[in-house]
Amino acid sequence: MKKEKTRPWPSRKGFVTNYPHFRKWKKAPPPEMSGTGPVHIYLHIPFCIQRCAYCYYSAVPLKEAGGAKELGEYVDALRREIKTASRRFHLRERPVASIYFGGGTPTVMNEGHFSRIIDALHENLDIQDPEFTVEAEPVTLARKKADFLKSVGVNRISLGVQSFCDDIIQLCGRLDTAEKALRAVEIASQTGAVVNIDLLSGLAGETMNSWSHTLEQALLTGAESVTVYKMELHANTAYYRKIRAGAIQIPSDDEELEFMRHALGRFEEKNYLPWSFFTFTQNGRHENIYASGIWRGEDCHAFGVSGFGGMGEWLFQNTSDRKKYLALAGAGEIPIQRGHRMTGKDRMIRDVLLCMKLTRLDMRNFEDRHGLSLESLCPKALEELEDEGFIRLENSHIEMTRKGILYGDHTGKRLAAPLMELDSNSPQTQ
Ligand code: SF4
Structure with missing residues (x-):
């Protein structure tokens, strides 16, 4: 492999596929969805x-x-x-x-x-x-x-x-x-x-x-x-x-x-x-x-081995073991093997990370959904991203610039970083 120049940040590496990460999920199906x-x-x-x-x-x-x-x-x-x-x-x-x-x-x-x-x-x-x-x-x-x-x-x-x-x-x-x-x-x-x-x-x-x-x-x-x-x-x-x-x-x-x-x-x-x-x-x-x-958080039911979906406040995934899947599904049982009930904080972070994939985020819509504004949650990240040319702030929308698009998930990750530090016990984050 060719030698890399040091580039800790920004980077196109690390495509975000989901949030929270599977390691935070419980090895048990959701009780009800x-x-x-x-x-x-x-x-x-x-x-x-x-x-x-x-x-x-x-x-x-x-x-x-x-x-x-x-x-x-x-x-x-x-x-x-x-x-x-x-x-x-x-x-x-x-x-x-x-x-x-x-x-x-x-x-x-x-x-x-x-x-x-x-x-x-x-x-x-x-x-x-x-x-x-x-x-x-x-x-x-x-x-x-x-x-x-x-x-x-x-x-x-x-x-x-x-x-x-x-x-x-x-x-x-x-x-x-x-x-x-x-x-x-x-x-x-x-x-x-x-x-x-x-x-x-x-x-x-x-x-x-x-x-x-x-x-x-x-x-x-x-x-x-x-x-x-x-x-x-x-x-x-x-x-x-x-x-x-x-x-x-x-x-x-x-x-x-x-x-x-x-x-x-x-x-x-x-x-x-x-x-x-x-x-x-x-x-x-x-x-x-x-x-x-x-990415906008709409409900999805996933079928098949490893299929993962989300319904209401729950994320869930079927077993990744094909033999087990065949046995469970074939016997008329639900093959879901793990799930995660999203907290308010999870939903906020997920919204920022996944909605920014669409290159545009409506900050008033975010505030309506979560009761907190991004302007109050991550003012420094918004200011820096705008100064560095990754985003434009227009009419309460965050718009990715061409530079933002080039660096992919970088904008979402930087906006989400301060949200990850939020107290998990406040009424909005529970
Ligand atoms: S092995 Fe299958 S899933 Fe993997 S990259 Fe190739 S076509 Fe896609």
């Missing part, structure tokens, strides 16, 4: 067609997991869980705001698998015409499958492309090629769905030339949405082992920062506007209702 109004639905498919070299998730290649038999059993368990949980948590009484198939790679499933799960959703939930997203890896999206997805209501396809350079894709250990990825984008677009292309910035072998090529290819497809994640190195990955062995090299954080700076310029020129600090859409339209809903 309920809610009213619309609910988002997440379904987790833990299988992939390969193990990507940078992947630190618990997803497994389907062949290693037991192939079609294991997948069939998983679909059965998922159907059973949908039925059990919908009754237990009265989900049928709430309109479904969005459906999201994530993973893993949901498109390792064939039309029959999808059909059985979607039938269970319709039998047990109030589904009218929600945003309906399926994550897909290009090599798993043939025209027949894409047309089928359209026929069952899928209106958003998120393609994990990562790179349009074959040598870089190969170093990732993925089965895709640039040609297959372009074909998959075309197939997905022809269904009429909103298409999102996921790219990873900072992959092994990436240079400004290759990154620029990848970016231009993504823009040329005309996809409605392009998302750029920063590649983060984790110790449980093949990437990490190869880097330690000197077999591959990844760009430094400074180089990756320049890749993203370049991307922001190109997105602006092509009128791809940010609705989050890492997703850029044509004219700023096509906001992902599922992701923005979760």
